Amino acid sequence: MKILVCISKTPDTTAKIAFVEGNTKFDETAVQWIINPYDEWYALVRAIELKEKDPATIIHLVTVGGVDAEPIIRKALALGGDEAIRIDCNSNDSFTVANQIAAVAKEGAYDLIFTGKETIDFNSASIGSMLSALLDLPFISLATHFELNGNTASVKREIESGEETAEVNLPVIVSCQKGVAEQRIPNMRGIMAARSKPLKVLTAIETKASTSINHFDLPPAKSGVKLIDPENMDELVRLLKEEAKVI
Amino acid sequence: MVLVYIDQADQQIKKASLEALSYGAAIAQELGISVEALVLGTVQEDLTSLGKYGANKVHHLKNESLNSLDVKVHTNLVASIAKNLNATVLVFAQNFNGRAIAPAVAVKLEAGIVTGVCSLPNTTNGFVVTKTVFSGKAFAHIKIETPIKVIAINQNSFGLVEYNASTTVENIDLAIPAPSIKITKVEKIEGEIPLTEANLVVSGGRGLKGPENWGILLDLAKALGAATACSRPVSDSDWRPHHEHVGQTGIQIAPNLYIAIGISGAIQHLAGVNRSKTIVVINKDPEAPFFKAADYGVVGDAFEIVPKLTAAVLKAKTT
Incomplete structure (x- = not known):
């Protein structure tokens, strides 16, 4: 069993969101970087659990980014995984990123490709879906549960009105969210072991970006909360009706 | 032509898709082209009702096997139908199904895609759409550089707009690819508003x-x-x-x-x-x-x- 886990570097959930260079770039000053929580808590941990069940399993982590992504991929290796691949490419274009990962995936002949359901910076939720088209593989999105039975996976996914379970033959791409696994904290042994695990750096393949960022901006500040007398809920209902026009 | 993917659950058209259609109709108006809807599977509604939200035409691939999502199958069908119809803009709702297939369809069409969109495109200098980023804490204005554009719009960001267009339904005759997954169990949350x-x-x-x-x-x-x-x-x-x-x-x-x-x-x-x-x-x-x-x-x-x-x-x- 060979598993590829896609890892992305994202700003911490509490990071201050600001932009520089004429609002064309995210302001990275004083930002703490983390492994994208969906990639770490669900995709990576589930892969590690599968390896614990079947030690013959090989886990590769892949990230698309510059040298500054290396501390993040080392952190991921401290949780688990056998080796990491960094594709040296800085891009905000999902298609470019997916193409880079697809090249690695083709080379590695993986049985399973895990992604998080989305990154918490761009929220595009596109990589898994794009990989499915690029690799011509089945894709199950928003998984909440993942089991392997030999060459078949049983995956529970979220749908509009509840959940459904799908059976699929490997290889398959799965985007993971809450439910698939529980967050783990790396231990000292893992952190030490991560230092000597191989981290391969690959040159990016050539692709043409299909989108480009024009600029960013922040939502207009809320005009401030209007406090309502707790004894006067009729007034709140009136405001919701007449001012906010939402009920 | 703007093609809007109409999503369904339990054979009912999703509100998010009607919103996507309203949005697609607004783009079509701005660009001076038509807006058409694509429905896969069987639905209970009369499809001419999609005219209400602007559809000039509805393309229907009526086949029960398409009622639950199989990303590989749906992607291949949507991409080949969009190609046959020469769609230049594709609109999806950014809901469970839309987010699963829209990026794959974009790849098949060699189209640039922006998901999580919350505004109409600005076409004064190219084709720029606004999306929410950093989990709603900011917006990114993104230019789509390819001739074909794919957009997945955030739910409840545009609203329903009634156009009351007259519409016709055309059945599509297309072979359904072999399934890539098998649904073995469905657990529904009953009696609640999703x-x-x-x-x-x-x-x-x-x-x-x-x-x-x-x-x-x-x-x-x-x-x-x-x-x-x-x-x-x-x-x-x-x-x-x-x-x-x-x-x-x-x-x-x-x-x-x-x-x-x-x-x-x-x-x-x-x-x-x-x-x-x-x-x-x-x-x-x-x-x-x-x-x-x-x-x-x-x-x-x-x-x-x-x-x-x-x-x-x-x-x-x-x-």
Whole structure:
């Protein structure tokens, strides 16, 4: 069993969101970087659990980014995984990123490709879906549960009105969210072991970006909360009706 | 031509898709081209009703096997139909199914895609759409550089617009590719308004102290016709089911009204609800960070305030 886990570097959930260079770039000053929580808590941990069940399993982590992504991929290796691949490419274009990962995936002949359901910076939720088209593989999105039975996976996914379970033959791409696994904290042994695990750096393949960022901006500040007398809920209902026009 | 993918669940057209259609019709108007809808599977509605939201034509691939999503199958079909029809703009709803197939369809069409879109494109200099980024804390204006454009729009960001166009339905005759997955079990949440489709949401946090106290919240939701939600600690403690958890790691919603009861408003919770149009916060702690993100606030004991609010809602209904 060979598993590829896609890892992305994202700003911490509490990071201050600001932009520089004429609002064309995210302001990275004083930002703490983390492994994208969906990639770490669900995709990576589930892969590690599968390896614990079947030690013959090989886990590769892949990230698309510059040298500054290396501390993040080392952190991921401290949780688990056998080796990491960094594709040296800085891009905000999902298609470019997916193409880079697809090249690695083709080379590695993986049985399973895990992604998080989305990154918490761009929220595009596109990589898994794009990989499915690029690799011509089945894709199950928003998984909440993942089991392997030999060459078949049983995956529970979220749908509009509840959940459904799908059976699929490997290889398959799965985007993971809450439910698939529980967050783990790396231990000292893992952190030490991560230092000597191989981290391969690959040159990016050539692709043409299909989108480009024009600029960013922040939502207009809320005009401030209007406090309502707790004894006067009729007034709140009136405001919701007449001012906010939402009920 | 603008082609809008119409999504369905349980053979019913999703509201999010009607919104996507309204949005597609607005783009078509701006570009001076037609807008057409694509329906896969069997649905109960009369498809000519899609004219209401602007569809000039409806393309229907009527086959029961398409009622549940198989990304590989749906992607191949949507991409080849879009190619045959020479669609230049494709619109999807950014819901469970839309987000699963739209990026794959874009790859097949060699089209640039932007997901999580919340505005009409600006076409004065190229084709620029706005999307929410950093979990709703900012916007990115993104230029799509390819001749074909794919857009997945956030739910409840554009609204329904009625055009009352007259429309015809054309059946598509196309071989269905072999399935890539097999659905073995479906578990439905019965009798509730799905959170992602709800206009009004009443949500509870740890401030309610225990699952036995949820009655006042459910009464308010019932009076308003609202869906119910909760914060992460509440679902983690199993006070409420996991599918009600809204926030960064739960569901992200954008209702017209979000009423937060006993929720302090941690940044991770706000990430799931900050696209709501109006936010009401009820909390006994005047320093709760949620008040900073709220439009209306009530400082006080939820156990006293919520029943009063319910009574006021019911009173307003009858007068």
